[in-house]
Amino acid sequence: MPLLIVAIGIILLLILITGFKLNTFVSLIIVSFIVSLALGMPLENVVASIEGGLGGTLGHIALIFGLGAMLGRLIADAGGAQRIAMTLINKFGEKRIQWAVVVASFIVGIALFFEVGLVLLIPIVFSIAKELRVSILHLGIPMAAALLATHSFLPPHPGPTVIAGEYGADIGLVLLYGIIVAIPTVIIAGPLYTKVAKKIVPDAFNKTGNIASLGEQKTFQLEETPAFGISVLTAMFPVLLMAISTIVDMIQKSIGFEGNTLLEIVRLIGNPSSAMLISLILAFYTMGIARNTPIKEVMDSCTSSIAAIGMMLLIIGGGGAFKQVLIDGGVGDYVAELFTGTSMSPIILAWLVAAILRLSLGSATVAAMSTAGLVIPMLAQYDVNLALVTLATGAGSSICSHVNDAGFWMIKEYFGLSMKETFSTWTILSTITSVAGLGFILLLDASLIISGAVIILISIVAIYFSMFDRSKDKRNALGDIKA
Structure with a gap:
């Protein structure tokens, strides 16, 4: 019954x-009320x-999302992205x-949300x-x-940021693992798939497209824009801060040295909210x-960026409300019971649930939030890497x-494609991104397990030989005493 109610709600x-x-947003709130009542x-x-x-x-x-939107808009309005x-x-x-x-789209995509980057x-x-004179x-x-x-795997984009928060995953690890997963995924879904798409729908590569609906675009003379190095640094700065903090944490855990004030400062700076704020302040200067x-023009860019994401924030909040109803209504516990004792990996389950909801609802963010409501109660049964579940x-x-x-x-509309051509290019591209991404996540999970096992094995061997040497020293000492 709980799953039937969820299906009807969807x-x-x-x-x-x-x-x-x-x-x-309104639809999510209405359905949240109806589903909560139906669940009793x-x-x-x-x-x-x-x-x-x-x-x-x-x-x-809200803090990460809002500051990220401002940072992206400043880079765009200053001509840094161009x-x-x-x-x-x-x-x-x-x-x-x-x-x-x-490479350009990947760098720009880290700082800008999908729709903004596309436009x-x-x-x-x-x-x-x-x-x-090549095809668009x-x-x-x-x-x-x-x-x-970048939209699917990398903070500060809303999907991975929200999911990491719901699962309690370390956003820095999500970022590092996300980059490892995203790079080969982009190569497969981008340049490699383009060759296949040309054979599937060759006529699509003759289309001229139409971007009139985008209106008059802000253009720059290249010499008027910020330098390349400073533009890349500004776009990547939050990534660098979060990555440094995560790497320092990993080193501390592996070596086991004591925490200190310097480490606390590094963690504070590398916290996603702090990293975004510091990066925004840097952008105030560089851009x-x-x-x-x-400064008024700089602030106007910040204001316009928030106005553009206001509804997106509400939709994310509505997704959070629906997620909480699924948890409080007992649906998550019911799913956890169904999969008790199963051999299915939580990584695969999270991917599968999110894929089904995405097919049904269309919105990637809403699908991800609803997945969290179903999967969170089950995670307590498994010793699983939460960063990889987030990426899945x-x-x-x-x-x-x-x-x-x-x-x-x-x-x-922008590329002037027919329905068939859009399905054969964009729909397949998004599916390749999803499936290839899952494949690389599973490979990363296996490699982490193998690496961990190797480290444990080396540690055991080192301890054994250390103990062997100590016992030998003790025997020699006893021999000296007897002598």
Whole structure:
């Protein structure tokens, strides 16, 4: 019955969003009320559960999400993103233009959310394709693959950030593992899949596309933009701070030295919220003050970025409310009971649940949040790497983007594709990202286990020989005494 109620709730959510065109946030709150009542929750607990889920989720992510949006907008409005893209394209040259687009999109994608990165990079891709006389899809597929991978696997993007908070995973580890998973995934879903797509839908590579709906784009003379090095540093600065903190933590755990004030300072600076704030302050200087941009103009960019993500924050909060209802209503415990004693890996289960919800709901963020509500109670039964479960949920929530996903229509319209061509390019690309991502996560899990076993084995051998040497010393000492 609990799973049947959840299934009905998901169908109702789908009907409200796609059938009645109701706002996603409003739809999530309505369904949360209905599902909580259907699950038999005490009436006095219904509102508290919904408010607790919404507040708990936004309390964790709002600071990171908001500061991240400001940072990305400052880099875009100053021309830093354009400088990164154009410099890499010039350095790589015409023959390796796809790889230039991949690297540029990956760097820009870390700082900018998927939709913002898409809108920013598409005009650049169009102009480069026209200048080099190559297909826009030849560059567009690698660009989309890089943006989708960063969106699915790397904080401070909303999906991995929210899921890490819900699972209690270390965001720094999620970031490090996410980069390891994302790089080979992008290569497969981007440049390699482009060759296959040309054979599946060759006509799609003759389309000229249409970006008129994007309106007049802010353009820069390259000499007016910030330098390449400072643009990359500003975009990557939060990643560097979080990575340093995580590496220091890993070294401390492996070596076992005592904590001290310096370590506490490193942890504070590497905390995602602190890292985003420090990076934003750096961007105020590098993307604003250093370029003689009035501080009012810098603040206007920050304000506009928050206005753009306001509804997204509410949708994330609504997803948190639905997640909490599933937990408080006992659905998560029911799922945990179903899988008690099963040999299925929590990593695979998280990916599978997220994939099913993504296919049903369209929204990757909502799918990921709902997955957390079903999977969290089960995690207590397993000794599992929570960072990898976070990445698996992100991978599952990126699968098979189709007609109920806004990204599907953005790709279709901007590149001027038919429905069949969009399914054959973007939908398959998102599925490859999901499946390849899961594969690399499982490989990473196995390698971590093997590495851990090797370290333990070496430690045992070292201890054994150390004890052997000590016993030999004792025998020699006893012999000396007897003598």
